[in-house]
Amino acid sequence: MAERKYFGTDGVRGRVGTFPITPEFALKLGWAAGKVLASHGSQRVLIGKDTRISGYMLESALEAGLAAAGLSAAFIGPMPTPAVAYLTRTFRAEAGIVISASHNPYYDNGIKFFSAQGTKLPDAVEEAIEAMLEQPMDCVESAQLGRASRINDAAGRYIEFCKGTFPAHLSLDGYKIVVDCAHGATYHIAPNVMRELGAEVIEIGTSPNGMNINEKCGATDITALREKVLATNADIGLAYDGDGDRIMMVDHLGNKVDGDQILFIIAREKLRAGNLQGGVVGTLMSNMSLEIALKQLGVPFIRAKVGDRYVLEQMQEQNWVLGGENSGHIIIADKNTTGDGIIASLAVLTAMVQHKLSLHELSSAVQLFPQVLINIRFSGGTNPLENQAVKQVAAEVEQKLKGKGRILLRKSGTEPLIRVMVECEEAELAQQYAEQIAAVIKEN
Structure with a gap:
């Protein structure tokens, strides 16, 4: 695969106003994408965004670039990333564009593309x-210019799609649910989905102003959600991130239920229903207790590199339908083509209603092992993980853990850091072993 200049693992991302997240680059990117897609016989591209103030600027620039290349853009407004994947398929568009920086602060933004199938664009495209970005920009004849339109019922269509994943014979009647939308793209979707299925919904994080997305709320900070669940005696709390592809939960006692526990609940339910299809894909950061709990059910488990694109790659390779990360990206491939927070939360609610069990009872099968993370900065040059003393201390700790815990040492892909992670049943031991390894890395 050729080295990429602009596209990272999740499209183009950065700080607004700093290259490449500028109006000039968005214009050129729209034009370049339009030229390439038009050569495949494309006519229309969907553009969705989250609630960041910079979304207006970037969608206008992208639309102008697409039009200059002869492609028409259909705006769907603030919409979760997984909704753009779904709507691109259902409207038979040639591609979907999402303007979002997911769980990042409002001053960041990003642009990523979905194919006509609602999946990541093929590498060749x-x-x-x-x-094409290296070529000088031109413009098609006036008669061939693209047009802009707006799809007004996009939100309603996606709400119906989400509801369709919840069994028709079940209802959320009698459930009190706190929904935290991180002032992001799910603010007008998730509460309506839960309400229309019968739940009493208490909303927080549903008043976006362009700058409060992910700020002390949502999947990355569940403090407000926990407080609201306890104050209102709710049955469950759901927290989405800014673009709606992540989910974190809080049970009725205020305990956090993370992506690993959510993944287990969904896997066990699919196993009972006979539609698990193989096993489960986690990542290098997935808690060991998830692996142990799945093993007890006889469910195969493999680890991918950290990142939902790597999880999806492994799922496709194995022909499995379920995978996810402890951060709350859950991919249920027989329901949507990408991580979808709302659909993952409905899968957990299905298990709660079906078996008349609380989230606390469902998640108790996965008692998460304490994880200790230490980051050690190094001065570049040689990788400390290649050092013999570091290898030796890592082997000694592995031996002491004897399969009742694990260590993960990895070099950061973005800065000169070595990340040390030790996980085991006892928090004090995990801390002790992590510090022991970190000390040797610092010395070398």
Whole structure:
């Protein structure tokens, strides 16, 4: 695969106003993508965004670039990333564009593309767009220019799609649910989905102003959600991130239920229903207790590199339908083509209603092992993990853990850091072993 200049693992992302998240680059990117997609016989591209103030600027620039290349853009407004994937398929568009920086602060933004199938663009198409970005920009004849339109019922269509994943014979009647939308793209979707299925909904994080997205709320900070669940005696709390592809939960006692526990609940339910299809894909950061709990059910488990694109790659390779990360990205491939927070939360609610069990009871099968993370900065040059003393201390700790815990040492992909993670049943031991390894890395 060719080295990418602009596209990272999740499209183009950065700080607004700093290259490449500028109006000029968005214009050129729209044009380059339009040129490449038009060569495949494309006519229309969907553009969705989260609630960041910079979304207006970037969608206008992208639309102008697409039009200059002869492609028409259909705006769907603030919409979760998984909704853009779904709507791209259902409207038979040639591609979908999401303007979002997911769980990042409002001053960041990003642009990523979905194919007509609602999946990541093929590598060859991304490479062709990168090559086109190096060409001087031109404009098609006036008669061939693209047009802009707006799809007004996009939110309603996605709400119905989400509801369709919840069994028709079940209802959320009698459930009190706190929904935290992180002032992000699910603010007008998730509360309506839960209400229309019968729940009493208490909303927080549903008043976006362009700058409060992910600020002390949502999947990355569940403090407000926990407080609201306890104050209102709710049955469950749901927290989505800014673009709606992550989910974190809080049970009625105020305990956090993370992506690993959510993944287990969904896997066990799919196993009972006979539609698990193989096993489960986690990541290098997935808690060991998830692996143990799945093993007890006889469910195969493999680890991918950290990142939902790597989880999806492994799922496709194994032909499995379930995978996810402890951060709350859950991919249920027989329901949507990408991580979808609302659909994952409905899968857990299905298990609660079906078996008349609380989230606390459902998640108790996975008692998360304490994880200790230490980051050690190094001065570049040689990788400390290649050092013999570091290898030796890592082997000694592995031996002491004897399969009742694990260590993960990895070099950061973005800065000169070594990340040390030790996980085992006893928090004090995990801390002790992590510090022991970190000390040796610092010395070398």
